[in-house]
Amino acid sequence: MTTTFRKLFTLNVxxxxxxxxxxxxxxxxxxxxxxxxxxxxxIAKALDGKLNVLYEVDEGGAALxxxxxxxxxxxxxxxxxxxxxxxxxxxxxxxxxxxxxxASLDPAMEVVMTxxxxxxxxxxxxxxxxxxxxxxxGQMLQTETITTANNRSTISCDLSGQAxxxxxxxxxxxxxxxxxxxxxxxxxxxAGVFGVVEIVIDSDFxxxxxxxxxxxxxxQETLKYYVVAGNYNAAEFNHLSVADNGFAEDGRPMINFTxxxxxxxxxxxxSPGMLAKANDKVVLFKSQALVARQEIARKNIQLSKNGDILxxxxxxxxxxNVNGDIIIHxxxx
Numbered sequence: 530m531t532t533t534f535r536k537l538f539t540l541n542v543x544x545x546x547x548x549x550x551x552x553x554x555x556x557x558x559x560x561x562x563x564x565x566x567x568x569x570x571x572i573a574k575a576l577d578g579k580l581n582v583l584y585e586v587d588e589g590g591a592a593l594x595x596x597x598x599x600x601x602x603x604x605x606x607x608x609x610x611x612x613x614x615x616x617x618x619x620x621x622x623x624x625x626x627x628x629x630x631x632a633s634l635d636p637a638m639e640v641v642m643t644x645x646x647x648x649x650x651x652x653x654x655x656x657x658x659x660x661x662x663x664x665x666x667g668q669m670l671q672t673e674t675i676t677t678a679n680n681r682s683t684i685s686c687d688l689s690g691q692a693x694x695x696x697x698x699x700x701x702x703x704x705x706x707x708x709x710x711x712x713x714x715x716x717x718x719x720a721g722v723f724g725v726v727e728i729v730i731d732s733d734f735x736x737x738x739x740x741x742x743x744x745x746x747x748x749q750e751t752l753k754y755y756v757v758a759g760n761y762n763a764a765e766f767n768h769l770s771v772a773d774n775g776f777a778e779d780g781r782p783m784i785n786f787t788x789x790x791x792x793x794x795x796x797x798x799x800s801p802g803m804l805a806k807a808n809d810k811v812v813l814f815k816s817q818a819l820v821a822r823q824e825i826a827r828k829n830i831q832l833s834k835n836g837d838i839l840x841x842x843x844x845x846x847x848x849x850n851v852n853g854d855i856i857i858h859x860x861x862x
Contacts, residue, residue: 532543533581534572535590539580539740540603540726545747546615546848547824552578553612554723557604559716561693565601570594573603582728584735597732602693602714605743611848615822617746622696623724624712625743631731632739636699640695642722644715647686649698650677654706659701662686672761688713694727730785752784755799756832756842758810759830768835771814771843775829784820784830789813800852820853822846832857 541731556575558566566573570585570593585593638736660673662684688696693714700707728741737851754798758766762824776783791801791811801811819853826845831838839859846853 532673533586534611535735536738537571537582537584537730537734537816538645538728539579539581540728541736541740541742542745543742543746546822548576548747549600553561553607553609553747554578555606555608556580556721556726557606557717557722559602559604559693559714561716562602564597569596571596571601582775584788585660592735595732596730597734600694601728601730603726603728604714604717605724605726606720607723609848612850615748615848620724622712622722624710624727625724625741626727627729627741627822631729631733632737632741634741634743637724638710639818640710640712640717640725642725643696643711644718645688645713647688647696647698647711648683649685649709649711649714650683651681651702652709653702655702656680657703660684661699663697663703664691667676670696673708722736724752734826747821748824749821750846752815752816752820752846752853753798753855754786755804755856756812756814756830757804757856757858759802759806759808759813759858760763761859765834766810766812769812769839771830772833773827773830775827779828781827784827785817786814787817789815804856816853818826822848824848832859 542554544553556573558573572583574581575581582601587593620639622640622642624640625634625637627634629635634676637641647662649660651660657674659672659674659678662670664670674683691713694712696711696713697712698709707847714725717725724729726743754771756769758769770788771786773784789812794801794813798813803812826842828842830843832840832843840857843857844855846855
């Protein structure tokens with residue numbers, strides 16, 4: 530007997546920093562979700578940063594166990610400790626879902642990971658405040674009003690017996706409302722996941738086999754070349770320049786640089802005294818616009834003196850650099 534599987538959907542991770550696929554994450558399947566996949570005759574296989582979910586078919590090619598309407602949940606485990614250095618991302622713990630369109634992911638939602646207990650710090654000191662805990666369907670699980678007489682700064686809600694997923698804590702003040710979204714899954718919490726992905730299966734998946742993509746933007750920053758020159762006289766030093774002569778060859782926008790003398794450095798720059806020895810001269814060449822980090826080095830960003838190329842390919846910002854500062858030492862005998 531032959532067992533046949535077909536693709537149900539694919540989950541990809543894309544990142545503007547990389548020239549190829551992003552392999553910064555693995556996907557975690559909880560014990561509860563493993564059981565669901567097994568009962569639904571599904572296989573989840575991760576390879577090269579991509580997750581493929583397959584379903585078993587009968588002799589006629591139909592799903593052996595149709596699961597339209599079922600929600601699948603996966604944790605995203607961050608593998609790259611330098612991810613924050615190359616990524617422009619404001620959400621601390623993201624939840625990705627396909628609630629707006631079944632075939633694409635919504636923008637990342639900020640959640641707070643928790644286990645079976647929500648311990649919520651009330652965000653404001655205004656009293657009275659009514660604090661309500663709701664499940665993902667909007668059903669109220671707990672509500673209480675905190676006043677100046679029974680004042681406290683935190684509330685707790687026991688989620689034992691509740692399903693894994695999102696829970697909201699709503700704080701109703703006299704003139705405003707604050708909402709915090711929690712995500713309850715004790716296994717994913719203990720695994721220290723970066724984020725969570727929830728995919729609700731639609732009946733069209735069996736024909737369309739959608740490909741979902743989680744996209745990250747590369748970090749953008751001002752590129753700064755600090756040139757420290759030894760044994761250069763004033764005339765030679767003043768003829769130093771940095772120019773991007775490789776943008777056409779690389780097929781990218783040109784990076785323009787501004788020359789900043791050491792006496793014009795601001796508090797955002799490295800102090801010249803930290804860079805130079807006695808009699809050294811320091812000048813800064815900084816990009817006029819923000820520059821996105823990329824895995825492949827940009828070619829032919831060059832340091833020249835009066836038209837003569839001193840360094841053909843200036844070094845680029847690596848993933849291990851926390852900012853766009855690069856220090857270049859040159860000297861004459």
